[in-house]
Amino acid sequence: MENSSSQLSIKNIYTKPKITDLELINIIGIRVENKSKTSGLIQYLNKNFPLEARDIDFIKRIKTIGSDTYCVLYPLLNIDDDTDENTNLQRWISNVFQSSDDELLTKENHVFKTILECSDHQQAEKILKLFKIPKYGPKLKYQWKEWNTQYWPLKTVNLYETELQLAKLDPKAELNVNSHDEKSVETCTKLVIDSFEKSKRVSGLFFNPQTKTIVKSSIHDELFLDESKNSFFSPYYSETEGTLSNLGKFKCSLRHCAVVGVDVIAQYCIETIEKLPPNTPSTEIPYLCKGLDLFISHEPCCMCAMALLHSRIRRIYFVHECGNNFGGLINKVNQEYCVHENSKLNHHFDVYQVSLN
Numbered sequence: 001m002e003n004s005s006s007q008l009s010i011k012n013i014y015t016k017p018k019i020t021d022l023e024l025i026n027i028i029g030i031r032v033e034n035k036s037k038t039s040g041l042i043q044y045l046n047k048n049f050p051l052e053a054r055d056i057d058f059i060k061r062i063k064t065i066g067s068d069t070y071c072v073l074y075p076l077l078n079i080d081d082d083t084d085e086n087t088n089l090q091r092w093i094s095n096v097f098q099s100s101d102d103e104l105l106t107k108e109n110h111v112f113k114t115i116l117e118c119s120d121h122q123q124a125e126k127i128l129k130l131f132k133i134p135k136y137g138p139k140l141k142y143q144w145k146e147w148n149t150q151y152w153p154l155k156t157v158n159l160y161e162t163e164l165q166l167a168k169l170d171p172k173a174e175l176n177v178n179s180h181d182e183k184s185v186e187t188c189t190k191l192v193i194d195s196f197e198k199s200k201r202v203s204g205l206f207f208n209p210q211t212k213t214i215v216k217s218s219i220h221d222e223l224f225l226d227e228s229k230n231s232f233f234s235p236y237y238s239e240t241e242g243t244l245s246n247l248g249k250f251k252c253s254l255r256h257c258a259v260v261g262v263d264v265i266a267q268y269c270i271e272t273i274e275k276l277p278p279n280t281p282s283t284e285i286p287y288l289c290k291g292l293d294l295f296i297s298h299e300p301c302c303m304c305a306m307a308l309l310h311s312r313i314r315r316i317y318f319v320h321e322c323g324n325n326f327g328g329l330i331n332k333v334n335q336e337y338c339v340h341e342n343s344k345l346n347h348h349f350d351v352y353q354v355s356l357n
């Protein structure tokens with residue numbers, strides 16, 4: 001997931017999906033005696049024992065082992081793990097054949113006897129076999145490859161190459177990871193790092209990836225350093241300085257770098273729109289941060305992240321993680337704002353942590 005050149009490192013910030021580890025269950029397989037009847041058997045089983053009903057519709061019905069073909073019936077649950085598989089299977093078969101009176105058989109067992117076309121359990125034992133299959137379907141391609149070869153043929157639906165794709169349920173997510181304008185990312189990152197080191201204040205700039213230029217306005221320079229001039233409360237600094245208890249010292253607690261930045265962009269949009277000819281198509285009229293990338297020395301807090309979301313930011317690249325649990329983007333235990341990927345919100349964007357080594 002990391003994209004490195006000689007100096008630059010770009011890490012995608014996203015919530016890692018929970019990937020289920022391999023867990024196995026037993027399933028009864030029947031050896032197909034007359035292979036010309038295989039498709040008929042599958043149809044019959046799909047009707048009477050649908051795999052969906054057992055939440056295992058990610059497996060295929062048929063597996064060929066040497067010259068034999070096996071078809072799965074349904075999982076054998078609640079088996080005694082201390083007993084070997086054959087004994088478990090024999091017990092189950094005896095159960096099925098226990099009653100000679102069809103009236104007393106469960107529907108399942110009745111159907112079974114029909115499929116088996118066996119008169120007794122000795123015959124059944126010869127054509128039935130227990131197999132192990134994954135309890136949950138694979139989510140990533142590598143899981144599919146491993147499980148498909150080792151256990152049972154599996155379908156390839158809804159598989160993702162990476163955790164990122166899975167997290168975003170977006171097959172193109174990986175493309176975004178790899179399509180950085182590295183030269184510009186490096187330049188902009190260096191600018192915000194230098195500015196932060198000089199001013200000791202959160203520093204940011206907006207970059208227009210289409211024109212490959214840093215956004216400037218007539219009243220502000222490209223770096224949003226004026227949060228220091230406006231007296232601000234920032235969660236980014238030391239544990240002692242930036243706490244709620246000394247909030248009152250500051251004239252305005254909300255003038256964080258990103259918020260100041262959005263103001264600058266709004267001003268920039270007004271200036272640009274004033275210069276546009278009257279019948280400019282709406283698609284060419286700028287709207288706040290739409291289409292722009294923010295480079296910022298620190299991870300925006302949740303307030304700033306929401307302000308950026310509302311202003312339709314395209315991407316955020318930040319250098320330092322936000323301290324004191326104020327960060328709005330990185331997924332942490334007990335603090336899961338992850339504003340950029342919240343499915344309940346109406347705009348989503350990609351976030352990267354960058355470093356220059």
Ligand SMILES: [Zn+2]
Pocket residue numbers: 256257258300301302303304305
């Ligand atoms: Zn903030």
